Amino acid sequence: MCGIVGHIGHKNSVHVVLEGLKRLEYRGYDSSGVCFKNEFGNLTLFKKTGKLHNLKNLLRGVNLSSNSCVGHTRWATHGVVNDQNSHPHLNDTISIVHNGIIENAAEVKKDLISEGLQFKSDTDSEVFLGLVHYSVRQGMSLFDAVSRSFEKVQGNSAFVIQEKSSNQILAIKRGAPLVCGLNFKTNEVMVSSDPYALVGMVDQIFFPEDEVVCCLTGEKDKPITFYEKNGELSERYVSKKQECGLEPQEKGEFEHYMLKEIHEQPGLIRFLEEYYFLGAGKEVLKNVENEKPSRIQLNACGTAYYAGLVIRNFIESINRIPVSAELASEFRYRDPIFQESDLGLFISQSGETADTLAALNLCVERKVKTYSLVNVEGSTLSRLCDQNLFIKAGVEIGVASTKAFTQQVLTGRIMAESLKGTPSYGELRTKFSLLAHRLEVLLSQVDKIKKIAEEIYNYKGFFFTGRGQYFPIALEGALKLKEIAYVHAEGYAAGELKHGPIALIDEEMVNVAIIGPELLEKAVSNVEEIKARRGVIVILGPKDRKDLEALSDHYIPLNFDGLEELSPIYVNVANQLLSYYMAKFKGTDIDKPRNLAKSVTVE
Numbered sequence: 001m002c003g004i005v006g007h008i009g010h011k012n013s014v015h016v017v018l019e020g021l022k023r024l025e026y027r028g029y030d031s032s033g034v035c036f037k038n039e040f041g042n043l044t045l046f047k048k049t050g051k052l053h054n055l056k057n058l059l060r061g062v063n064l065s066s067n068s069c070v071g072h073t074r075w076a077t078h079g080v081v082n083d084q085n086s087h088p089h090l091n092d093t094i095s096i097v098h099n100g101i102i103e104n105a106a107e108v109k110k111d112l113i114s115e116g117l118q119f120k121s122d123t124d125s126e127v128f129l130g131l132v133h134y135s136v137r138q139g140m141s142l143f144d145a146v147s148r149s150f151e152k153v154q155g156n157s158a159f160v161i162q163e164k165s166s167n168q169i170l171a172i173k174r175g176a177p178l179v180c181g182l183n184f185k186t187n188e189v190m191v192s193s194d195p196y197a198l199v200g201m202v203d204q205i206f207f208p209e210d211e212v213v214c215c216l217t218g219e220k221d222k223p224i225t226f227y228e229k230n231g232e233l234s235e236r237y238v239s240k241k242q243e244c245g246l247e248p249q250e251k252g253e254f255e256h257y258m259l260k261e262i263h264e265q266p267g268l269i270r271f272l273e274e275y276y277f278l279g280a281g282k283e284v285l286k287n288v289e290n291e292k293p294s295r296i297q298l299n300a301c302g303t304a305y306y307a308g309l310v311i312r313n314f315i316e317s318i319n320r321i322p323v324s325a326e327l328a329s330e331f332r333y334r335d336p337i338f339q340e341s342d343l344g345l346f347i348s349q350s351g352e353t354a355d356t357l358a359a360l361n362l363c364v365e366r367k368v369k370t371y372s373l374v375n376v377e378g379s380t381l382s383r384l385c386d387q388n389l390f391i392k393a394g395v396e397i398g399v400a401s402t403k404a405f406t407q408q409v410l411t412g413r414i415m416a417e418s419l420k421g422t423p424s425y426g427e428l429r430t431k432f433s434l435l436a437h438r439l440e441v442l443l444s445q446v447d448k449i450k451k452i453a454e455e456i457y458n459y460k461g462f463f464f465t466g467r468g469q470y471f472p473i474a475l476e477g478a479l480k481l482k483e484i485a486y487v488h489a490e491g492y493a494a495g496e497l498k499h500g501p502i503a504l505i506d507e508e509m510v511n512v513a514i515i516g517p518e519l520l521e522k523a524v525s526n527v528e529e530i531k532a533r534r535g536v537i538v539i540l541g542p543k544d545r546k547d548l549e550a551l552s553d554h555y556i557p558l559n560f561d562g563l564e565e566l567s568p569i570y571v572n573v574a575n576q577l578l579s580y581y582m583a584k585f586k587g588t589d590i591d592k593p594r595n596l597a598k599s600v601t602v603e
């Protein structure tokens, strides 16, 4: 969702903030802006809808020398996409940027208007500016004004506040990501919604807990300090060395990050294997081997949820532990029944998805032990779970998740092996190696998939179907196509079509049938039913099957030999390629599809 970057330094603040915003572009946004202290000590504001280069054009010829700047990339929630609704929001002396939603904004705004305040935008965010401004006008310090105002707003949010008169930036959050950083040599300080903005700029990073007020000054003796809202010093933050590097974020020879990330998968599978079976991950597995949960409550959103469905199948068949897999956005508002020795399992690439975190909080409140399968180390999820199994996917830039899905499923498979108590990792390693090899072969022969994509990308609608362990892959295939190619696609359990959706089938509809070794004959019968109604058939199925070739209009043969258990991942990569090339033929913005954000930090 919205990206935040703030900096206090030595004349270079605007440049640092613009670089930070550029790094956050991958998260998805519709407008951007910066507010900085200019050479006369005034706060000066520039904001613009569209891509970051629109903002940069606006800044052309402006003296950008400044010691203090806050910047923002907006993903609209309240108020349409226009310049006025973009952030930062500024009155003469205070500017703010915001990520999240103020749930009681309408009510607070009404009160402020009755006190004579005026608003320039339709956003909920400006309401917070109004509250702070009002309190400062009443004589409060900025610190007290921010603390009091924060108590008045409901919902999950992070705010960064800059004031003209004091050389400080304040930040506070509830249920939204926020990270601060310090450069020991220069005393430069930064704040952001994403640690990636801080890479290479700071030596130490700090993750404040909810309701802690972060006070950034960049002053030698006290560059950054954390307080409770009552003004007492706070120790409620985690501090660690900034370690991650920037190199993997280049696209290299690939036209899109998504394509690059699809191609990274064989290497990442080998890396995961090494990490867990030979490297530091071994220690974590020892802990998992001692777990004896009677049931697993698995929660996630989107692609991570579909990965969870594959993992559920693994755990239920290998460990015979019942797994209740749920969309975190639903689970959080139910009144789920917890049992003693339940284990909460949370799957996420970003580790910042608001609904997944809310589901986690529910488990924490009920004193359920929690595990994560997460990519971003240091993310909120990883800090709150009792045990993390990192999926080691590296930074995923493409908004559509690809490599994270593969690594989530495989880490879940490793977890299932460890839960046995007496695992046979050797066999699993062989399977991982075979999968990596098969994916390499698939990725070296993409021309066939590309050609099929070219022939089908203009059809009216798509049904991705699968049975058993391929059903989650059908769901994921449809999601991928929808989000990057902007066509209607549905993932369906193949056996369910005749209970309704088959009414939609005609010669304008495509059925992408995912057929693996499991339940093959049954899946073929379901395809026959669609074929009989003149649907266009694409089969992703076992190689050397003349019958499947004859049944389909387009056939993508796959070599499943020896790969049965991990075959969902293998077919999924074929699906990723199909969606990618269809989107490419449609000419969409593949890495940053419209309306989407990489990290969904609001409900």
Ligand code: F6R
Residues within 6 Å of the ligand: 301, 302, 303, 304, 305, 347, 348, 349, 350, 351, 352, 353, 356, 399, 400, 401, 402, 479, 480, 483, 598, 599, 600
């Ligand atoms: C789809 C996609 C989303 C995410 C979902 C959860 O390609 O990326 O559906 O999977 O928003 O995000 P994380 O995994 O960060 O919790």
